[in-house]
Amino acid sequence: MTAPWRILSLPPIADEIVRGLFAPLGDAAEVAFPQPRDRAGLLAALPDADIVIGDFSAKLALDAEAVRAARRLAFVQMPAVGTDSLDVAALTAAGVPVANAAGFNARGVAEWAVGAAFALCRHLAWADRGVRAGGWPQMEVVARRPREVHTQRVGIVGFGAIGAEAARLFAALGCTVSYWTRRPRPEAAATYRELDDLLAQSDILVLALPLTDETRGLIGPERLALMPEGALLVNVARGGIVPDDAVLAALDSGRLAGAALDVFDKEPLAEGHPLRSHEDVLLSPHAAGTSIQSQLNLVSLVRDNVSAAVQGQKVQNVINGLEPQVTRR
Structure with missing residues (x-):
């Protein structure tokens, strides 16, 4: 009888959820969790793992040392789009296919970006704070020059599933939408622009691209300075693509009139960080x-892809160029 595949699931996905997902595999697979749930527990559990479900919080990273410890590893499934908690180069060199969850949250993230743009344009969070504090800042809101979203030129940096869906939603509102990505999409409904030109033409800039060595610091102080005075920034990508300090400086200079940030250089955002108290920032x-x-x-x-690996079927969304047929070590 063939030994069961050993699936090592990293936090923060709850144990009971993972067990339920793979119960239909029966004796073909068994699920394990690092004990304890720390670096030492990870390194101790990896030598017996055939498949790893990664940690989207990045607290237990699969770095080069972890990859070396995973002698039997045949497949890594990230329960996220981003793979910055993995040493993809080390996994590729070890012959381990890595799959992400591309597209699973495209609509949700795109809707958040549109909602954040509404909140910034109409100063919703700022007005809410004023009313909760006992004020009635009606004329102060007027003085902040609220805008209607449809009048804004929207630039989207990155045009994967999230960027494309955000472009579609903004266009449906009547916005003029442009985009930049490394490989232009001839089929895109939005207008392609080179990155610096896109920044110069964007009243609302939406970041929706992965964090890589090439994109880290891509939108720094010099590029933020290209934006129109009083532009708005919405970041649903990753911290580090536009450094927090650069965002603060652009806000303080007036180049940016507001920013909606779902991601930061370091997460969680440090207590007392100046972004926490900046009145023109929407935090998430x-x-x-x-x-x-x-x-x-x-x-x-995640259920379907890991089950496919166990059952000898091809997996989906492999991001490191290896064959989607998972071979057991």
Whole structure:
């Protein structure tokens, strides 16, 4: 009898959820969890793992040392779109296919970006704080020059599933939408612009691209300075693409009139960080993609892809160029 595949699931996905997902596999697979749930527990559990479900919070990263410890590892499934908690190069060199959950939260994140743009344009959070504090800042809101979203030129940096869906939603509102990505999409309904030109033509800039060595610091102080005076920034991508300090400086200079940030250089955002007290910033705890619909999509995708690996079928969404047929070590 063939030994069961050993699936090592990293936090923060709850144990009972993971067990339920793979119960239909019966004796073909067994699920394990690091004990304790720390670095030492991870390194101790990896040598017996055939499949790893990654940690989207990045607290237990699969770095080069972890990859070396995973002698039997045949497949890694990230329960997220981003793979910055993995040493993808080390996994590729070890012949381990890595799959992400591309598209699972595209609609949810795109809706958050549109909602954040509304909140910034109409100063919703600022007005809410004033009323809760006992004030009635009606004329102060007028003085802040609220805008209607449809009048704004929207630029989207990154045109994967999230960027494309955000473009569609903004266009449906009547916005003029442009985009930049490394490989222009001839089929895109939006207008392609080179990155610096896009920044110069965007009243609302939406970041929706992965964090890589090439994109880290992509939108720094020099590029923010290209934007129109009083522009708005919406970041649903990753912290580090536009550094927090650069955002603060652009806000203080007036180049940016507001920013909606779901992600930060370091998460959680440090207590006392100046972004926490900035009145022109809408803050979110990396939760743009956490709608119930997105969560159901994610659970289904992880279940189906890992089950396919165990059952000898090809997996989907491999991001490191290896064959989607998972071979047991």
